[in-house]
Amino acid sequence: MLKNQSPRVFLPQFPESYWIATASIPSFPRLTHDIQVDVAIVGAGISGITTAYLLSKQGLKVALIEAGQMLTGTTGHTTAKITAQHDLIYDEFISHLGKEQTRLYYEANREAFQFIKQTIHEHQISCDFTEEDAYIYTSSDEFVEKIAAEFAAYEALGIPGDYLEQAPLPFQTKAAVVMKHQAQFNPMPYLLHLANHAAQKQGCQIYEHTTAVSIEKGNPATVITNEGHRITCKYAVSCSHFPFYDGGGFYFAKMHAKRAYILAVKTSEQFPGGMFISAEEPKRSLRSFMANGEKMVLIAGESHKTGQGICTFKHYEALQNFGEQYLGIQEICYRWSAQDLVTLDKLPYIGRTDSDEPNILVATGYKKWGMTTGTAAALLIEKLVTGGHSPYQELFKPDRFHADPSIKTFIVQNADVVDHFISGKLEMIFKKPEELQNDEGAVVRANGKRAGAYRDQQGQLHIVDTTCTHMGCEVEWNDGERTWDCPCHGSRFSYKGGVLEGPAKKPLKRIE
Secondary structure: OOOOOOOOOOOOOOOOOHHOOOOOOOOOOOOOOEEEEEEEEEOOOOOHHHHHHHHHOOOOOOEEEEOOOOOOOHHOOOOEEEEOOOOOOOOHHHHOOOOHHHHHHHHHHHHHHHHHHOOOHHHOOOOOOOOEEEEEEEEHHHHHHHHHHHHHHHHHOOOOOEOOOOOOOOOOOOEEEEEEEEEOHHHHHHHHHHHHHHHHHHHOEEEOOOOOEEEEEOEEEEEEOOOOEEEEEEEEEEEOOOOOOOOOOOOHEEEEEEEEEEEEEEEEEOOOOOOOEOOOOOOOEEEEEEOOOOEEEEEEEEEEEEOOOOOOOOHHHHHHHHHOOOOOEEEEEEEEEEEEEEEEEOEEEEEEEEOOOOOEEEEOOOOHHHHHHHHHHHHHHHHHHHHOOOOOOOHHOOOOOOOHHHHHHHHOOOOOOOHHEEEEEOOOEEEEEEEOOOEEEEEEEEEOEEEEEOOOOOOOOOEEEOOOOOOOOOOOOOOOOEEOOOOOOEEEEEOOOOOOEEEOOOOOOOOO
16 A cells, blocks of 8 residues: 555656756856866866866866756766765675775775765865665665575675664565764755865866867877867866776776666655665665655655666656555656766776876766766875875776676676667667647657657647667657667767767757
8 A cells, every 4th residue: 555645746847856957056167278287187077177176276277068967968967975885895896806896995995975074064065964874775685695695795805884684674674784883965056165265266277068079189288179178187087977088098988877866855754764775676776855844755766777767767667656545646857867887897987097197187987886987986085196196096997807696797888888789770660750749759760761759839840850860779759858878888869959968969950
C-alpha cells in the first residue's frame, strides 16, 4: 500500500535542477580577443573552478573558459554527496589494484572531503553543509555477501565504518555497510564563492560562452576557441566533462557515458537522515536537503547508458513509484537528470595526457562521484603545475592500463558500440514528421531518409539529421529531456541540433 493515499502527484513538465534554479549565477563575458596566461583551464564545473581557485591563489595568471554558463553542466545536476563511499568499489579495487593503491584512492577522496570542509569554514560559506553517515544497503539476498566483503575491505584499509543488517530506512533491508562522517551540501554557493574569490581577489580571468576546440602543442601551448581566438599558456588543463582535446588518449573508446535521474520531493514520512544508495540495480539513492526552511528529499537512480534507456520519462516514474511506496510523496518540486563518464577500470583519468606533452593535463571520468573526485583532481593538478609532489599521480595517470579489468571492459563496451552503430543504420522508420503532436519528438522518415523531428509547444517543427557528428552512430530521442542522445559514445544534442555533451564538437545538421 502506498504511504501517500492522496491523488498521485504530477511530475514537472520540464526538467530543472534545484541547485541551478535557486542559485544566483553571475554572468561573465565571452572571450573576444587573444590572451596570454600561465594556465588556461577549460570547463567551469567543480574541477575547473577549484583548479582556478588554487592556481590563482598561488599567484599564477589563470584563464577559466566555459562553453556555456558556469556550473550548469554535470556539476549543477549532481546529488552533491561529499563522500569517499563510491558504491561497492573497495573490495573490487583491492582485487584489481592491490591494497596499497586502493588505500591511496580512499585517501585522495578523503583529502578532497577535508579540503571542502576546511574551505567552507575558512570562507564562512553558507551552503547547507552537514556531516552525515553514508550507507550502501541491499534488500536482495544476492548482495549480502558483497556487502560483507565491502565491509571487510573497509576493515583492511582502516576506513571508519560498520556492518548492519537493517539500515535506518523505512523499509526492510538485509545488509548495509556504513562509512562514517561523510557529508552533503549545496554545491552552488560553495563553488560560486570560489569562482568569485578567484576572479575578484586573485585576478583569475573567467569567460563564458567560449568553446575550446583544439590545442596547438608546444611550450607554450595554445588553446584555440571556436571563434578562432587563441589562449597562449604554459599549461592547458581540460576540465570539461568530456575532454575537448584527445591528444591520442582515445577517451571515446576508454569511457562510456551513463545517465541517471533525480526527483526533489516533499514527503509525508520523516526522512531518517544520512545518505543512502542501493547495492543492486536499479539504483536507489536518497539524501535530504533544506529548501526555504523545509526538509526535502532527493530520490535518484535508474542509471543506464546514454541513448539506451527505455522511454526516459518512465525512469522518473519509477523513482516516483519508489518514493510514494516508502516515503509518501506530497509534491515533486523538481526533476532532472545527470550524465557521468565511467572509465575502463572505474578510476578517473587525472594528470598529463602524455609524457611527451607534460604541459597538457586532463581530468575526467568521475563515475558519478564528482564532488570529491573533482576536488581531488584539482588538488592533483595544482601539484603537477606548480612542481609539487602528489602520491596520487601514478594512480590516476590517464595513460595507465590495468589488464584486469580494462581488457574485458574495453571489449564489452566497444562491442556494444558496434551493435548500436549497425542497428541504428538498419532500423526501419515509418513515422512521418507531420504525424507529431505538439511537444512530441521521434525518429521519422523525411525526404526518404532517417531524421529526427520535434514539434515544439507552439507547433513549430524542428528536423535534424540523426547521424551523430562524432563517429556516425544514429542518435535516439530522449523524451524526458527533449534531446537527441547518441547510444555509442554519449554525445547529446538539443532538439535544434546544438551540442550539449561531447565527444561530438559539431551540431547535428538541420533539415529544412
